[in-house]
Amino acid sequence: MRADLYEVTALSSRYIFIILIYIILYRTIKGIKMEYALAAAGAAKPSIEPSYGILSVAECLDGVSTIWAGMEFPIKEWNTIGRSRDNYIIIDRDDVSKQHAVIYVEDKKIYIEDRHSKNGTFVNGKRVKKATRIRDGDSIAIGPVMFMVKTPSIAKNQEIG
Secondary structure, X not given: OHHHHHHHHHHHHHHHHXXXXXXXXXXXXXXXXXXXXXXXXXXXXXXXXXXXXXXEEEEEOOOOOHHHOOOEEEOOOEEEEEOOOXXXXXXXXXXXXXXXXXXXXXXXXXEEEEOOOOOOEEEOOEEOOOOEEEOOOOEEEEOOEEEEEEOOHHHHHHOOO
16 A cells, blocks of 8 residues: 555656646746847837837846846837737737737827737836826836836927926
8 A cells, every 4th residue: 555655656746847847948938939039029120210219128027038127119100019020019928918009109299008908008007098198207017028118308398288
């Protein structure tokens, strides 16, 4: 009886160990894939369009993607964010929708709009339900990534209200 219990325990321990190794490998590969996608998105899309500000990655809340820290994306007239490869900013995570959000400029003011994402888009901790104006210093959370908005002082001086 004891030998059977020992064999079952040893076999169970082996399976648990193998499962843990697979989980670690999966998370590592997924993190590398996400970091590569963001690096490619930031580096591979040079633009001659005017910039209305900067989206700066303040932090990545999952603790895995250290390459994101400090990355900056110029705010153009139309900026899509999501998991799909055709977005301006690609966040390749399951908790980010394919077409998660869009940041756009209208009348020299910057707005963000959630594209009916499952997990939402947040500005300064509040969920975006309709087109919301964003300003210098605002924080935007999409999935595990927290962006800070930086706008030039010229744009701030031209804004009214």
